[in-house]
Amino acid sequence: MNMMTSRTFLILLFLVNSLSIYFLLHAQHRDGSSGRSPSTEGGRSRQPQTHRRRHLKPWPILPSYLPWSQEAAAVPLRSCEAYFGNGFGRRVDFLSSSSAAVGAGGGGGGGWFRCFYSETLRSSICEGGRLRMVAGRITMSRGGEKLEDVIGRREEEELPVFNDGAFEIEGSGISRRRMVTSDDLDRYIPAGDVSRHTVRELIGSIQVVGAAEFRCDQWVEESTLLVTRIEYANLFHTVTDWYSAYVSSRVTGLPYRPRLVFVDGHCSTQLEDTWRALFSGFIYAKNFSGSVCFRHAIFSPLGYETALFKGLSEEINCSGASALHLWRNPDDRKAARLSEFGEMIRAAFGSPVHKQRLEKPVSVHNVLFVRREDYLAHPRHGGKVQSRLSNEQEVFDSLQSWTDNHLGCKINLVNGLFAHMSMKEQVRAIQEASVIIGAHGAGLTHIVSATPKTVILEIISREYRRPHFALIAQWKGLEYHAIDLSGSYATPSVVVNRLSSIMKSLGC
Structure with a gap:
């Protein structure tokens, strides 16, 4: 590549990234297929929380960056883009935002939840709004401890068990119910060959509650990525989790690198340095006290469901x-x-x-x-x-x-x-x-x-x-x-x- 071509390429790359960020920022108030969350409070449009976003890292300009905004439904099945990029082409809405909940406790605006399913990876990236987490109702160790302080702790203590009320989302009705049926879990978040599919268990545990029951001790306004890890100390498996979190951020069109919540009880390892560098920081779920509500939460699939892992057992000819x-x-x-x-x-x-x-x-x-x-x-x-x-x-x-x-x-x-x-x-x-x-x-x-x-x-x-x-x-x-x-x-x-x-x- 000669000097002029390199310069032209970099300028074009900068313009593509700049335009992508521009459109992402101006699309935040739309609840459409782009993956943005609805952004209304009390019937009024909320403006971006700029004082909060100053602390979120921007996406860097990357030479190999290709736009993620293409129509995912048009990505060919089992193509390289379907394996490694945005092949999450089937959108499934499990809960739509309801005006009936506007004005209810916590700021108004009904909850919503949807998944984007990839037939190629047999996996879904899911996201929702007005989601409440009560960490005290998740059975697991605290997480984030020094390794030396928890020697001998069993793996079963570190993996989450979601009790009733651990995750709830605001609905317009008055009766409590499971948000996703077992059949839908099998269809869009299949267990596969994983002995414990913690993301499936989390989403399957989410209950829809009426506005009167939906009370929050604190709110997280910015988009947040919820990650559950199974293997967290092995570099290969951790890279698959990093990749899944990266793809989830891009597919859902986040204009900034998100903060993460680790919904697991694993101790601290050296690999956390890269989690911290790649994203805008993280916190362990058990570090929250009381109930915390997320204005926009994204659920990252297990690393086992990425092409990096699936390629070990199926041919990915890319x-x-x-x-x-x-x-x-x-x-x-x-x-x-x-x-x-x-x-x-x-x-x-x-x-x-x-x-x-x-x-x-x-x-x-x-x-x-x-x-x-x-x-x-x-x-x-x-x-x-x-x-x-x-x-x-x-x-x-x-x-x-x-x-x-x-x-x-x-x-x-x-x-x-x-x-x-x-x-x-x-x-x-x-x-x-x-x-x-x-x-x-x-x-x-x-x-x-x-x-x-x-x-x-x-x-x-x-x-x-x-x-x-x-x-x-x-x-x-x-x-x-x-x-x-x-x-x-x-x-x-x-x-x-x-x-x-x-x-x-x-x-x-």
């Missing part, structure tokens, strides 16, 4: 492409969404996302070796990781010796001790790498943030031949290589030779 390529050449078998998400992560940590890789000769190539280290992950974890590469240090030392004596271009071998690095440092190491090497393990999930032209070399032991990272590389359009082991021992010379071949392909 390859990565740039947004510019897809603008010029629409293709249902190509996707830029995962690259867009990776750019979002890099931007959230302050890394530049607009630079074009390899436009000029690289003086130093970083080769990042992702290590597996012992660390305490969650209350039931012993602190020891299972070895996927029995001679990891020997392989690292051999690579270090080769790079130190390499006679071509300068190669810097980076010791990726991620367990002892902040998330910002991890993301930066990924962004600056020309080649990423590592044994099969959750740490390689970071390649979602890798920049174009990065090469992936995965070392796979016999017991862990799973396609997680080959698929992510494919969906991002990254060059991928694998070394399959007969056991867990890698011959150092084989790894060195493979890296040598990769570096030659990079002109080194």
Whole structure:
């Protein structure tokens, strides 16, 4: 891409993002198919709460950004956009806003609830207005504690159980009833293969109550994303939750990055740094006292329902492409969404996302070796990781010796001790790498943030031949290589030779 084309592309990208935000801001008072919540109070139109929104983060300008405002119903079934973008084309209204409730306690305006269903993912993104949560009626641990303080706590204590009255929504009638039937849950929020589908349980527990019963101790005015996590300490599973929350925010047209409520009782982990960076902050449900009412709540699907996870058991035949390529050449078998998400992560940590890789000769190539280290992950974890590469240090030392004596271009071998690095440092190491090497393990999930032209070399032991990272590389359009082991021992010379071949392909 020449300089003029790059400049034109960036200007066009800025205009597209600016226009998208403009239309989103001016659509907030419409209750239509765009996904905006109705915004009336006491029969009057409410103006945006600008003093609150000053504390919400804007969406960054991303090179791989493609508009999310297209008509979802027109997205072809099982296309790449349906898997990774806005394939949530079927809108189902479970409760419509009723003028009968206007003026009732809490500010007036009837509650509403709807879901957007994806036949491709067999999952729904749901949202509602005038929703009340009483955290005291949710049985689970408090959440957010220091890991050291809750050692030995059972997983069952951390997953929520929704008792009657935990979630309610204001309706126009006087009789209490369940908002969604079991048949509708099966149709639009199927349990799938998950042992506990906590989002399904939450939505199934919501009761519609009359205006006289709908009383709130506090109100949350801005749009809020409700997230229930099952696995929260494993990077791969947490990335699927990040992606689900990101897609939910985009599909429902949020003009700012939302704040989150974790409706679970998990303890604090290092991965919260990225939740905090990606969005405008979070709070655990049990941190609320009394009843809290949300003017607009969005329910993020489980990470298990994203293409990142579903691709492990079903074929998702998509390859990565740039947004510019897809603008010029629409293709249902190509996707830029995962690259867009990776750019979002890099931007959230302050890394530049607009630079074009390899436009000029690289003086130093970083080769990042992702290590597996012992660390305490969650209350039931012993602190020891299972070895996927029995001679990891020997392989690292051999690579270090080769790079130190390499006679071509300068190669810097980076010791990726991620367990002892902040998330910002991890993301930066990924962004600056020309080649990423590592044994099969959750740490390689970071390649979602890798920049174009990065090469992936995965070392796979016999017991862990799973396609997680080959698929992510494919969906991002990254060059991928694998070394399959007969056991867990890698011959150092084989790894060195493979890296040598990769570096030659990079002109080194």
